[in-house]
Amino acid sequence: MxxxxxxxxxxLLHEEKLERNILELKAALKVYWNNYEIGYSCKTNSTPWIMKYMKKYDIKMEVVSDNEYLLAEKVGYKNKEIIFNGPNKGKKIFKRALLNGGYINIDSLNEVEWLEEIDSNLLEEVEIGIRVNFDLEKDCPNETAYLKDGSRFGFSYENGDVLKVIERVNKLNNIKIKGLHIHNTTKTRSIRAYESICKCACKIAINLNYTLKYIDIGGGFFGGVPGKTTFNEYLERISTVLKTTFEISKTKLIIEPGSALIGSxxxxxxxxxxxxxxxxxxxxxxxxxxxxxxxxxxxxxxxxxxxxxxxxxxxxxxxxxxxxxxxxxxxxxxxxxxxxxxxxxxxxxxxxxxxxxxxxxxxxxxxxxxxxxxxxxxxxxxxxxxxxxxxxxxxx
Known part of the structure; x- marks a missing residue:
């Protein structure tokens, strides 16, 4: 043809450019935080061929609805290869993902109640994450879309809800919050915003009496665009901040790029x-x-x-x-x-x-x-x- x-x-998708983006991202992660997972943002472009291509490079699938979860399964992803985020999870798929070892980052009180309903005898030790809502605008003026209203996702750091929910969930048998999901949409995709996200993760971790298994900083990076911030530049700064509190060998870094991989x-x-x-x-x-x-x-x-x-x-x-x-x-x-x-x-x-x-x-x-x-x-x-x-x- x-x-x-x-x-x-x-x-028209150019395979060579897509592969280059993937390999450049992986190379940067290996240099700056060689204990990582990449979760491709399904919502950014859910073309099945693309999803399957990501799997070829051991990239997990980040989904934010039951339909996206089922699509990932249909394409060939196992539960352990799916990261389940967002406020639109359905109860049935949520519980199935939990019982089958998928990555889950809770985003709402509905999900906390679902966790409390589960018979702990059905579970082995389950480790999940929690989405954190914090005031990025205070640290990075004019960087967020909703200057006064703030982000609508996750549990608030400023009012103490995030620590309260962590404590509530950790009281359950065989379920423990071991990850933080801190993702904020920004206007400029600046390094400074990721620095602020990582500082927030460090502040929360200091209040815990155990080591977090992962920090998930979401996506929103530039990728494959001449003259814009590179993967190396992002990861160098992210690594510098996280190392003040976390050890690479003990805490995994999860990133969830969408446009950074598939946009260009x-x-x-x-x-x-x-x-x-x-x-x-x-x-x-x-x-x-x-x-x-x-x-x-x-x-x-x-x-x-x-x-x-x-x-x-x-x-x-x-x-x-x-x-x-x-x-x-x-x-x-x-x-x-x-x-x-x-x-x-x-x-x-x-x-x-x-x-x-x-x-x-x-x-x-x-x-x-x-x-x-x-x-x-x-x-x-x-x-x-x-x-x-x-x-x-x-x-x-």
Whole structure:
């Protein structure tokens, strides 16, 4: 299958770039904290081929719902290879994961009550983790999305809830909290934020009379983006802070990258289907949508390439728009570039993070996903949806 003959629109994953991200992350961990687990963030891109590929590199699967848990199992992950996070766990799968030795980080009082319901005679010694909520904004001003409201996840460090819940759970027979899960979404993905997360882990550990088995600092790193913070730079600082309280040989470091691994290896390829002038601007319509490359509608620029077969005059301004009937479906403003015509190709690069999982069934259905293997062979790993897929389980 040749790339130039693929029907647009489609996503294209470059295996070589994905492998490079994985190997660079593992190399950094081996240098700075060679007692680690990587849990790939399923929600960031849950394409089964990608999940299976992660397993090949001994990467665990981090999930945040029953459906993601069951998907991980279907792909081939065993309970012990799944990290179960988030506030959306179901009681049945939660208990099953607990009984079968999976990683679990509790996030709500519901889960504490479920733990108290379990017959301890069914359990051998079970070690779980707890999600910590703390005031990152105080330490890193303007770094968090919700400046005054704080994060909504986990048990509060500031009001003492996290230590109270640890004490409550540790009173149960055969269940003990041996891990801290401290993950915060940040605006800039700065090293300083991870330094603050690690300091919080150290403060909590000092209040415990036993050694924690793991510290899970979540994801949110840059990866595979030129000029941005590298894995080595993140891990060097994380290691420096954690070593003030923890020993590498005794406490495992868990990280849960999503976009750091899968963001940069994936392109979205679309085609110009119409060009017209209005009283105000040159409008270029493509058979893609901003929904497919920027589902949060937050980006103001992209990595991109134009595939134009002949020389064209330079156009001062062209507004690239998507196929939908929403007027805000505007992908980018192309300035001082060659004039685009029908049939020209636009390749949006580094768009593998959250785009496929957040693609809507709006006007058009899911596009094809291809993988370009290291030997340049191209394989299809998800066919384009038609009305047949859309109508599954529909009732007329």
């Amino acid at each position: 040749k790339e130039e003959k693929l029907e647009t629109p489609y996503f 290896p994936i392109d979205f390829v679309c085609e110009v289907i119409d060009v017209k002038d209005t009283f105000a601007k040159r409008i270029v319509t493509v058979n893609g949508s901003r929904n497919l490359i920027d589902p949060f509608f937050m980006k103001n620029s992209y990595f991109y390439n134009l595939v134009i077969k002949d020389d064209r005059k330079i156009k001062k301004e062209q507004i690239i728009c998507g196929y939908t009937c929403l007027d805000n479906d505007r992908l980018m403003r192309l300035e001082n570039n060659q004039e685009l015509k029908r049939g020209d190709i636009i390749i949006f690069e580094k768009v593998g993070s959250y785009t496929i999982t957040l693609s809507p069934l709006f006007i058009e259905y899911f596009p094809t996903i291809y993988v370009k293997k290291k030997d340049n062979e191209i394989i299809c790993v998800r066919e384009k949806w038609s009305i047949e897929e859309f109508l599954q389980k529909q009732i007329f």
